Amino acid sequence: MSGGPDGTGAPSVDEIRASALGRPFPGGSFVIEPWEAFLVADAVAADEISQHSVHPIQNYFAALGAAGVTLDEMFGWCLSAASEGPMLGSTRLELSRPLEVGVRYVVEGSFLSVERKRGARAGVFDIAIFELTIRDLDAQLVARTECSLIFPRKAAV
Amino acid sequence: MIGPGSQIPPWTVPAVSAESMKLVAALIRDPTPIHWDVQAVRAAGLGDKPVNGGAVNLAYLINMLARWAGGTQNVVDVDVRYVANVFAGDTVTARGSVRSVREDGGQSSAECDVWLERGDGTVCVTGTATVRLPGVGDIPDVG
Numbered sequence: 001m002s003g004g005p006d007g008t009g010a011p012s013v014d015e016i017r018a019s020a021l022g023r024p025f026p027g028g029s030f031v032i033e034p035w036e037a038f039l040v041a042d043a044v045a046a047d048e049i050s051q052h053s054v055h056p057i058q059n060y061f062a063a064l065g066a067a068g069v070t071l072d073e074m075f076g077w078c079l080s081a082a083s084e085g086p087m088l089g090s091t092r093l094e095l096s097r098p099l100e101v102g103v104r105y106v107v108e109g110s111f112l113s114v115e116r117k118r119g120a121r122a123g124v125f126d127i128a129i130f131e132l133t134i135r136d137l138d139a140q141l142v143a144r145t146e147c148s149l150i151f152p153r154k155a156a157v
Numbered sequence: 158m159i160g161p162g163s164q165i166p167p168w169t170v171p172a173v174s175a176e177s178m179k180l181v182a183a184l185i186r187d188p189t190p191i192h193w194d195v196q197a198v199r200a201a202g203l204g205d206k207p208v209n210g211g212a213v214n215l216a217y218l219i220n221m222l223a224r225w226a227g228g229t230q231n232v233v234d235v236d237v238r239y240v241a242n243v244f245a246g247d248t249v250t251a252r253g254s255v256r257s258v259r260e261d262g263g264q265s266s267a268e269c270d271v272w273l274e275r276g277d278g279t280v281c282v283t284g285t286a287t288v289r290l291p292g293v294g295d296i297p298d299v300g
Contacts, residue, residue, distance in 0.1 A: 044216035088211035
């Protein structure tokens with residue numbers, strides 16, 4: 001990781017923006033298999049646990065899986081790493097219609113913004129917002145997810 | 158009758174499962190070790206129980222909304238912030254109340270405040286949601 005211009009070892013927000021913004025995720029596609037539908041519903045303690053219905057949280061999980069970057073790589077785009085304690089700060093799920101088992105969907109996404117904040121208790125941290133969209137093969141919107149990732153910057157002053 | 162102030166029936170997980178945390182981390186290739194490695198949790202100063210993934214906490218809120226509104230297909234929009242951790246073994250309860258009801262083209266929908274709290278009363282997730290209301294009298298109102 002590159003160091004900041006102040007010599008603290010933390011990247012500057014401009015460095016992070018240069019790395020994360022202005023380039024889309026590679027993207028990709030996914031098909032939810034029956035076993036995935038079952039396991040995710042079971043893992044989130046859903047009322048309906050079956051191989052035939054898809055829990056709405058799969059709009060985030062599956063889109064993340066087909067974005068063309070792993071979470072670890074997304075942390076890297078923001079000049080951080082899992083070992084530095086990044087956290088999910090917020091999520092917005094806009095659901096146009098339910099996902100279906102066995103149907104192929106296309107995912108696109110990108111980082112939208114990076115902001116540096118300073119808190120009395122948390123110290124310096126960065127908030128990076130990314131979006132993921134899911135469309136069917138006819139390009140109809142199925143869902144949009146917007147998430148913020150929080151990156152502690154202990155070395156920043 | 159559903160209207161502003163109506164309470165959504167709460168939805169509870171008696172004990173959040175550490176095994177489910179591992180499963181979700183594997184399914185979504187989440188490298189963040191606090192979800193599956195107790196040593197990492199200790200090193201982060203977060204105690205000695207794995208931390209539930211934020212999106213799973215969101216899923217609990219969706220479960221509450223879906224049960225109330227007649228199915229997951231009626232959950233239209235959920236927007237939340239994660240403000241405190243949920244740990245393995247915690248009891249968590251999803252709660253919500255109706256902020257307003259809208260009518261659009263014969264379809265009613267409710268704007269709701271939603272939150273997830275631990276057994277000790279700590280609010281861990283807070284936000285808003287929109288659900289389609291399937292029909293007057295079809296969904297329960299507990300207050």
